Amino acid sequence: xxxxxxxxxxxxFIAFPCSMAGRDGNMKEKLPFRYEVRLGWGGYPLMDSYMFxxxxxxxxxxxxxxxxxxxxxxxxxxxxxxxxxxxGEFNMIFKKWFTLSIGLNANGxxxxxxxxxxxxxxxxxxxxxxxxxxQARFTYLNREYVKLYSSIGAGAVAxxxxxxxxxxxxxxxxxxxxxxxxxxxxxxxxxxxxxxxxCMAGIGFRF
Numbered sequence: 193x194x195x196x197x198x199x200x201x202x203x204x205f206i207a208f209p210c211s212m213a214g215r216d217g218n219m220k221e222k223l224p225f226r227y228e229v230r231l232g233w234g235g236y237p238l239m240d241s242y243m244f245x246x247x248x249x250x251x252x253x254x255x256x257x258x259x260x261x262x263x264x265x266x267x268x269x270x271x272x273x274x275x276x277x278x279x280g281e282f283n284m285i286f287k288k289w290f291t292l293s294i295g296l297n298a299n300g301x302x303x304x305x306x307x308x309x310x311x312x313x314x315x316x317x318x319x320x321x322x323x324x325x326x327q328a329r330f331t332y333l334n335r336e337y338v339k340l341y342s343s344i345g346a347g348a349v350a351x352x353x354x355x356x357x358x359x360x361x362x363x364x365x366x367x368x369x370x371x372x373x374x375x376x377x378x379x380x381x382x383x384x385x386x387x388x389x390x391c392m393a394g395i396g397f398r399f
């Protein structure tokens with residue numbers, strides 16, 4: 193996807209709620225807090241697993257490849273490890289029911305490379321996925337110490353290795369999330385999308 197198009201999506205996604213907030217400037221709600229900072233970890237980065245895989249068949253590609261010596265004795269990789277999604281968010285609370293979240297997320301992958309003939313380790317390789325995902329969060333239960341919410345967002349991710357950098361769109365939905373606490377709080381949410389599959393948990397601070 194064209195990088196200019198991705199940047200345009202970011203700007204329009206951010207500008208719309210900001211313009212709406214400006215129109216309501218004379219009717220501001222009395223909110224106890226205007227901003228949040230959240231740090232979270234978790235989720236299974238499904239898209240990252242696909243992008244980090246160097247072959248179309250993963251570790252089983254030799255079974256489908258032509259039985260040549262080049263395929264039988266080529267270098268291979270060991271188990272791949274990922275850090276999981278590490279997320280940092282800055283949130284702007286416009287209404288009791290609406291919050292705009294700007295999230296910077298990172299996921300790292302690491303594996304060793306082995307010689308196809310001797311099975312000796314030849315080195316290692318790693319890739320990092322860095323994404324920027326604005327999200328609109330809708331709070332449908334807003335109590336002093338407990339909040340239930342859902343969110344939806346779109347952004348972009350950069351897959352960075354020593355040889356190249358690739359860009360891809362990012363789409364994500366959190367059907368159910370809960371935050372418990374007041375100024376300092378914990379949160380737990382479920383997620384479906386290219387950012388992660390499963391759940392994420394973390395802590396936050398309001399001011």
